[in-house]
Structure formats: C-alpha cells, structure tokens
Amino acid sequence: MEEPLVHIENLFAAYNQLSVLRKVNLDIYEHDFIGIIGPNGGGKTTLLKVILGLVRPKKGKIIYHFDRSQIGYLPQGSQVDDRFPISVREVVESGLETGLKMGGRLTGNSHSKVREVIGKVGLDALKNRSIGELSGGEMQRTMLARAIVSSPRMLILDEPDTYVDNRFEMELYGLLRELNRTMTILLVSHDIGIISPYIKSIACVNGDLHYHTSNEINAEQLKVYNCPIEIITHGPVPHRVMKQHND
Numbered sequence: 001m002e003e004p005l006v007h008i009e010n011l012f013a014a015y016n017q018l019s020v021l022r023k024v025n026l027d028i029y030e031h032d033f034i035g036i037i038g039p040n041g042g043g044k045t046t047l048l049k050v051i052l053g054l055v056r057p058k059k060g061k062i063i064y065h066f067d068r069s070q071i072g073y074l075p076q077g078s079q080v081d082d083r084f085p086i087s088v089r090e091v092v093e094s095g096l097e098t099g100l101k102m103g104g105r106l107t108g109n110s111h112s113k114v115r116e117v118i119g120k121v122g123l124d125a126l127k128n129r130s131i132g133e134l135s136g137g138e139m140q141r142t143m144l145a146r147a148i149v150s151s152p153r154m155l156i157l158d159e160p161d162t163y164v165d166n167r168f169e170m171e172l173y174g175l176l177r178e179l180n181r182t183m184t185i186l187l188v189s190h191d192i193g194i195i196s197p198y199i200k201s202i203a204c205v206n207g208d209l210h211y212h213t214s215n216e217i218n219a220e221q222l223k224v225y226n227c228p229i230e231i232i233t234h235g236p237v238p239h240r241v242m243k244q245h246n247d
Contacts, residue, residue, distance in 0.1 A: 003065050004029050005154060005184055006051060011060030013046050020046045024060070024209045028154075033180045035199035035215070036188045038227050042206040044188045045076060048156050051186070072152035074144050076159050076188075082132045088142050089127045092118055095146035117145045120175060122168065136163030144172070154184045161189070173198045190229065192217065 004027035013021040021043045028034065028051075038044050049055040053068060072095070080091065092114050118127050121141040131139060140163050148155060157176075161169045176185060177198050189195045192202070202212040204227035212221065222229060 002029060005032075005064070005066050007061075007063040007065070008051075009061050009063075011050065011062060012058045013043070013050055013055055014058050015046075020207070021050070021205075022208055026203065026209060026211060028184060028186070031180060031184055033176075033185045033198065033200040034187070034203055035192065035195045035201070036186060036203045036205055037190070037192055037229060038205040039229055042227075044205045045158055047203075047205055047209070048073075048158055048186065048188065052156065066153055070150075070153040072147035072150065072155045072183075074140075074147045074155075074157045074160050077162060080131060080139070080143070082134070082139070084131065086131055087128050088123055088131065088134070088138075088145075089114060089118065091131060091142050092145045092149050095149040113149060113151075117149045120148075121145045122171065137165050137168060140164050141168065148179060152183055154186070155179060156186045158188045159190070160187065161191075161194075169194070192229070 006026075006028040008024055008026040008028075011021060011024040012019070013024075024047065036044050036047065046055060050057055050062060052071060052073060080086075093110075096110055096114070115127075118124060121144055123138065123141055123145065126134070126138060131142065134142065140160065144157075144160060147157070155176075161172060164172060173195065176187070179185065187195060187199065196215050196217075199215045201215060202217050204210045204212065204217075204222065204225040206225075206227050208226070210225035210227065212225070
C-alpha cells in the first residue's frame, strides 16, 4: 500500500486552554488536492499550522514521510511589511533556499526559475516594482510565486483568492491544477462551488475533521459532517452547482 506523505492520527490542538481540533485523523498522499472547508473558527488554519510545524499538537501524532522543508506556504493575507524596500523579484527570490533568506547568490538556473514563476502569476511587468506600490491582489500573486518558486513537494494555501480579481481567480485555479501534477496541494476555501472542479477530495473541519473522497458534496452531507457552510448562494436560496452554472 502507498505510504502517505503525512499521517495524522488522533490529533488534538489547542491555544492555551481553548480546544480547537480534536480527534483529527487524516492521511495526505502524493498528488492529493484536498479542499479544506468549514466555518470561521472551526480550526482550518490551525490544521495547516500543525502540518507546517507552527503549532504543536496537545495530543496525538503527525508523521512525515518527506522533508518538511519541502512545503510551500501561502498564508491568509500578506505577511510582508509593504514599507520594506524590496521588489517583487526579490520577494520571489527569497523563496529559494539559495536566495536572499540564506544570504546566498542565485545561480543562472535559479534566476531562470524566478523569471518563469513571475511570468506564471502574471507579474512580468511588475517584477522590479517595490512591494509598497502593489495592490492587494498583486501582493497575493507575489506571495504565491514565492511559495512555488522552489518547486515544493507540498503546497499549502490558506484562502489564496483573497484580494485577487475575478480574472486572476480563474487563472489561479488553472495554475493550481497544473501544479498538482508535480506537487500535493492543500487549499482552504469558503467557496466549495468555485473550487470543486479543481480539487480531488474535501476535508470538512469544524473542531473535528470529516474526509470526503469526492470533490462534490451536498448540503445533507455537510449537515452530517457538522460542517455548517453553504455550498453557494444565489439570491436567498442556497443551491448546489455541478461544474457550471448558467443564469
């Protein structure tokens, strides 16, 4: 049987005495594309931080069958001080182990990779612009490029479509589908209707975790999984969207 990249077993997590995750079990395999959904405060971001090693579990275990440094991460919102005098290109370079964060010098191949990734996220014209001059969406693209420039084995994204415009939102998910050919992806989103054509499975997180092996889920299943979110809303009536929806 194939060995998972990450094995999570009977995991509990808390902040001080406030329980956030309980009895979480999940296996994450090579080339998985898992959509993580659930209500605000349900523990989605905490789950990501546990996998990243940023939050220590209170109980249970998490086992990695690969080097944890091979994880790319796009956090929720920008984590960069936009007053810092650094360009888009330099931010992307900092995602490479041999880049600015290590005080090293980029090789020719590294420069080529940086240029390629900047082009993929549509920032060619802005590569020399200071990050203080970027819009929210442009900053999000920059941080996505930084997360993928090292070709990580696993990519973790916490609501990556925050601040991006509608046109790039579709380009973003197309890019993630392409990246999924070479890396495992975990994606937190509030909009299951948008992400369902791209993901392979769904994890409903609301304190505990329920794993759904399909990329499609209905309202009754969400109720059973104790995952109180709407699939999509059109006017006052929530309804399910299968792949495409025409008004």
